[in-house]
Amino acid sequence: xxxxxxxxxxxxxxxxxxxxxxxxxxxxxxxxxxxxxxxxxxxxxxxxxxxxxxxxxxxxxxxxxxxxxxxxxxxxxxxxxxxxxxxxxxxxxxxxxxxxxxxxxxxxxxxxxxxxxxxxxxxxxxxxxxxxxxxxxxxxxxxxxxxxxxxxxxxxxxxxxxxxxxxxxxxxxxxxxxxxxxxxxxxxxxxxxxxxxxxxxxxxxxxxxxxxxxxxxxxxxxxxxxxxxxxxxxxxxxxxxxxxxxxxxx
Amino acid sequence: xxxxxxxxxxxxxxxxxxxxxxxxxxxxxxxxxxxxxxxxxxxxxxxxxxxxxxxxxxxxxxxxxxxxxxxxxxxxxxxxxxxxxxxxxxxxxxxxxxxxxxxxxxxxxxxxxxxxxxxxxxxxxxxxxxxxxxxxxxxxxxxxxxxxxxxxxxxxxxxxxxxxxxxxxxxxxxxxxxxxxxxxxxxxxxxxxxxxxxxxxxxxxxxx
Numbered sequence: 001x002x003x004x005x006x007x008x009x010x011x012x013x014x015x016x017x018x019x020x021x022x023x024x025x026x027x028x029x030x031x032x033x034x035x036x037x038x039x040x041x042x043x044x045x046x047x048x049x050x051x052x053x054x055x056x057x058x059x060x061x062x063x064x065x066x067x068x069x070x071x072x073x074x075x076x077x078x079x080x081x082x083x084x085x086x087x088x089x090x091x092x093x094x095x096x097x098x099x100x101x102x103x104x105x106x107x108x109x110x111x112x113x114x115x116x117x118x119x120x121x122x123x124x125x126x127x128x129x130x131x132x133x134x135x136x137x138x139x140x141x142x143x144x145x146x147x148x149x150x151x152x153x154x155x156x157x158x159x160x161x162x163x164x165x166x167x168x169x170x171x172x173x174x175x176x177x178x179x180x181x182x183x184x185x186x187x188x189x190x191x192x193x194x195x196x197x198x199x200x201x202x203x204x205x206x207x208x209x210x211x212x213x214x215x216x217x218x219x220x221x222x223x224x225x226x227x228x229x230x231x232x233x234x235x236x237x238x239x240x241x242x243x244x245x246x247x248x249x250x
Numbered sequence: 251x252x253x254x255x256x257x258x259x260x261x262x263x264x265x266x267x268x269x270x271x272x273x274x275x276x277x278x279x280x281x282x283x284x285x286x287x288x289x290x291x292x293x294x295x296x297x298x299x300x301x302x303x304x305x306x307x308x309x310x311x312x313x314x315x316x317x318x319x320x321x322x323x324x325x326x327x328x329x330x331x332x333x334x335x336x337x338x339x340x341x342x343x344x345x346x347x348x349x350x351x352x353x354x355x356x357x358x359x360x361x362x363x364x365x366x367x368x369x370x371x372x373x374x375x376x377x378x379x380x381x382x383x384x385x386x387x388x389x390x391x392x393x394x395x396x397x398x399x400x401x402x403x404x405x406x407x408x409x410x411x412x413x414x415x416x417x418x419x420x421x422x423x424x425x426x427x428x429x430x431x432x433x434x435x436x437x438x439x440x441x442x443x444x445x446x447x448x449x450x451x452x453x454x455x456x457x458x
Contacts, residue, residue, distance in 0.1 A: 018341050019341030019342050019343040019346075020341065020342045020343075021340050021341060021342075022340070022341075022342035022346070022373070022374075022377075023339050023340035023341070023342070023373050023374075023376065023377040024340050024377070025377075026374055026377035026378055026381065027377045027378070027380050027381040027384075028381070029381070030377070030378055030380075030381025030382055030384075030385065031381045031384055031385055033385075034381070034382070034384075034385030034388070034389070034410055034414065035385075037385075037406075037409070037410040037413075037414075038389065038403070038406045038407055038409075038410050039406070041405070041406030041407075041409040041410060042402065042405070042406060044409065045405075045406075045409050076299065076305050077299070077300070077303035077304075077305065078303065078304065078305055078306060081303060082303070125408075126405060126408060192296075192300055230306070231396075243396070243400070243401050244401050245401060
C-alpha cells in the first residue's frame with residue numbers, strides 16, 4: 001500500500017515514516033507566491049516596465065516585445081480574416097444625414113490638408129505606447145465637406161473587415177484631435193495596424209480608433225459599436241471610463 | 251499529449267503502473283492544458299493573433315478550458331488508486347533529498363538518483379503545476395468577471411497571469427521534453443504498464 005517505504009512491507013507506516021508532505025508545501029507555497037505577486041504587482045510592474053522598456057530599445061531580435069509589458073502594439077481582430085485594400089480598391093464613403101454624400105479614394109484623402117498629432121496610445125486592456133505619431137485628414141473637415149444636416153447628433157463608423165463598428169457623438173467627432181488617419185509612426189498604415197485608413201480618436205481608449213475604416217454615416221443618435229455591445233463604455237475617455245484611471249492621452 | 255512510442259511488446263515481465271482513472275485524468279488534463287496554451291498563444295503572440303483573429307471566440311474557449319482544468323483531478327479523487335498516487339506525489343522521503351542533491355551537483359549516476367513510484371522531480375513538478383493552475387484560475391476569474399474587483403486588482407491579476415503563463419509554458423515544454431526522452435515512461439501512461447526492467451532502473455525503490 002505504501003511503496004514510498006518499501007523497507008517495511010505489510011506494516012502501515014507510522015506518520016513520521018510516511019515522509020514529509022513536501023508536495024503540499026510546494027502547492028501551498030506556489031499559491032502563496034501567486035497571491036503575493038498580485039499584492040506587490042503595482043511595484044513589480046513599474047520596475048519591470050522600466051527595465052524592459054530600456055532593454056527593448058537595445059534589442060535587435062524584437063523578442064522583448066513578446067514579454068508581458070514588453071511594449072509595442074498588439075494585434076486584435078474580431079473576424080477570421082480581413083481583406084487587403086490599397087490605393088487601387090480602397091474607398092471611404094461619407095453618407096447618412098448629410099447634404100452631399102461622397103466617396104473618397106485613397107488619393108482623394110491624400111490630397112486633403114493633413115494634420116499630424118503625436119500622443120500616447122492607451123489600450124483598454126492596459127498596454128500603452130508612448131509618443132506615437134498619427135497623420136491624416138481631420139474628421140471635422142470631411143463632415144463639413146459633406147454638410148451635416150440639422151437634427152444629426154452622432155457619427156457611425158463601419159469597417160471593411162465586415163464586423164467592426166464604432167460611434168462618436170457629433171461634438172466628439174468634430175474635435176480637432178480626431179483624424180481619419182493615413183499614416184502612423186510616420187509610415188503608411190500597414191494592414192496589421194488597420195491600414196490603409198483607420199480612425200484615430202486621440203483622447204479615447206484605442207478601441208474607438210477603428211481599423212480598416214470604410215464608412216462614415218451621420219446619424220441622429222449614437223449607435224453602440226462592436227465592443228460597446230459587449231460591455232465597453234461608449235464615451236471612452238482615457239482615464240475617465242471603463243473603470244480605469246490611466247493618464248489622459250489628449 | 252503522449253506521443254507514439256516504439257512498438258510495445260507485452261511480456262510477462264510487465265508491471266502495472268497506472269490504472270484507467272490515472273490515465274484518463276492525465277489525458278483530459280493534458281488536453282485542457284493544451285487548449286489553454288494554444289488559445290493563450292492566439293490571444294497573446296501578435297503573429298498568431300493576426301493569423302486567427304476572432305478574438306471574442308478565442309477568449310471564450312480559453313475561459314472555458316481554464317475553468318474545466320481542475321475538474322479531471324477532482325473527478326479522479328473518487329478512485330482509491332488515484333488518491334494513493336497523490337499521496338506518493340505528496341510525501342518526500344530521505345531518498346528524494348538524495349535525488350535532488352544529485353540533480354543540483356549534476357550527478358547522473360543511477361545509484362545517486364533513488365526514486366520510488368515517482369522521483370523527486372516528478373513530485374515537485376506535480377505540486378507546482380497544481381498550485382500554478384490554481385493561481386491562473388484565480389487571477390483568470392478576476393480578469394474575466396471585471397465587475398468583481400477594482401481596476402488595481404484587475405491590473406495586478408493580469409500581471410501575475412501573464413508572467414505565470416510564460417513560466418508555465420516553459421515548464422510544460424520541459425515536461426514534454428522529458429517525456430519525449432523516455433518512450434517507456436510515455437507508454438506507461440498510455441498502456442498503464444511498464445517493463446519490470448524499466449521500473450527497476452528508473453524507480454528502484456518502487457514496489458508495484
